[in-house]
Amino acid sequence: MNNSERIISFPHIGNYYVAIEFLIKNTLNMKSLTPPPITKKTLELGSKYSPDFVCVPFKYNLGNYIEALEKGANFLVQAGGGCRFGYYGEIQEQILRDLGYKFDFISILNTDDLNPLSVYGVFKSVNPSINFRKFVYYFELTLKMVGVIDKIEKYIRENIGFEVKDGSFEKLQKEFLKDLKKIKNFRELNAVHKKYNILFNEIKTNKPENPIRVGIVGELYTIMEPFSNYFIEKELAKKGMEVTRFITVTYLFRSHPKTKDLIKMAGKYLKYAIGADGTDSVARTKELAEAGYDGIIHVKPFGCTPEVNAMPMLQNISNDYKIPVLYFSFDSQTSETGIKTRLEAFNDMILMKREKEKCKKVI
Numbered sequence: 001m002n003n004s005e006r007i008i009s010f011p012h013i014g015n016y017y018v019a020i021e022f023l024i025k026n027t028l029n030m031k032s033l034t035p036p037p038i039t040k041k042t043l044e045l046g047s048k049y050s051p052d053f054v055c056v057p058f059k060y061n062l063g064n065y066i067e068a069l070e071k072g073a074n075f076l077v078q079a080g081g082g083c084r085f086g087y088y089g090e091i092q093e094q095i096l097r098d099l100g101y102k103f104d105f106i107s108i109l110n111t112d113d114l115n116p117l118s119v120y121g122v123f124k125s126v127n128p129s130i131n132f133r134k135f136v137y138y139f140e141l142t143l144k145m146v147g148v149i150d151k152i153e154k155y156i157r158e159n160i161g162f163e164v165k166d167g168s169f170e171k172l173q174k175e176f177l178k179d180l181k182k183i184k185n186f187r188e189l190n191a192v193h194k195k196y197n198i199l200f201n202e203i204k205t206n207k208p209e210n211p212i213r214v215g216i217v218g219e220l221y222t223i224m225e226p227f228s229n230y231f232i233e234k235e236l237a238k239k240g241m242e243v244t245r246f247i248t249v250t251y252l253f254r255s256h257p258k259t260k261d262l263i264k265m266a267g268k269y270l271k272y273a274i275g276a277d278g279t280d281s282v283a284r285t286k287e288l289a290e291a292g293y294d295g296i297i298h299v300k301p302f303g304c305t306p307e308v309n310a311m312p313m314l315q316n317i318s319n320d321y322k323i324p325v326l327y328f329s330f331d332s333q334t335s336e337t338g339i340k341t342r343l344e345a346f347n348d349m350i351l352m353k354r355e356k357e358k359c360k361k362v363i
């Protein structure tokens with residue numbers, strides 16, 4: 001297949017599809033096809049053809065691929081990564097071939113060291129005529145775009161729970177993503193960032209001085225793909241909570257502490273690295289507990305070993321700092337009602353704890 005016939009597609013993860021599309025379009029000179037937004041059908045398709053034992057990100061990705069192939073994609077990209085996710089690409093490729101699809105497949109970021117040169121090597125193998133200077137320019141621009149998405153979404157997480165008019169943040173976020181898709185260079189990206197910084201700040205909120213603050217820790221895919229965590233940030237916002245999370249693409253590739261530093265941050269709770277994001281979950285839970293957060297939510301796919309490893313330490317932190325930790329384990333059968341009920345109880349517990357602390361101060 002020559003490059004002009006290739007239609008490249010990739011799995012969804014949050015709103016980063018805008019940046020991935022941008023990078024493909026401007027460096028590989030190939031058509032890209034973003035898979036349809038994730039729905040229950042995506043998960044059903046992925047689960048139907050996945051081995052039972054795999055964790056749920058595998059199933060979501062596979063569902064994305066099938067939907068993209070059905071829409072005409074013929075070149076699939078897998079990101080690869082730490083833990084067993086690094087091996088998932090090959091299995092997904094085989095499953096799709098067994099289903100009779102014809103396509104090319106590449107694992108694009110199978111490195112912890114995301115730098116222009118390593119990614120350039122992979123891109124060059126896809127399109128030998130790629131121009132190095134142009135690639136570096138758009139690669140850096142893409143990383144900056146990801147940074148802008150992360151900054152804007154951080155502001156949203158911290159403030160959407162207090163919007164005066166329902167839906168104002170979501171509406172503006174859609175416009176932001178639409179404008180982001182149109183940018184061509186750093187100047188335009190900076191202008192979009194500036195414009196939406198102002199617009200988001202202008203949205204009226206009634207945030208109290210001491211809002212309820214909740215931190216989310218856990219496995220990266222489940223944290224960053226809202227469909228896979230049943231839109232947990234949105235549910236927390238509805239209860240008037242400020243949400244903090246560290247894991248974003250910018251965090252993973254630009255500001256993620258070294259493992260030895262995370263172990264140090266985790267103090268007496270951890271002596272060794274426990275794989276994938278588990279070490280991070282422990283270190284950050286301790287940090288959030290020390291910062292006086294009201295509660296922690298731990299999210300993971302069912303059977304995610306690194307996060308299962310982290311749970312006993314999270315429980316120790318919860319006991320020592322008297323901070324509630326709510327554990328969610330998601331798979332393709334998770335009940336939405338169950339999630340809502342547990343969040344309701346979590347919220348009540350935090351409110352009661354606050355009330356108790358207020359009474360203590362008065363006495």
Ligand code: SF4
Binds near residue numbers: 055303305307
């Ligand atoms: S980190 Fe957890 S969910 Fe992700 S691939 Fe590894 S085991 Fe699966």
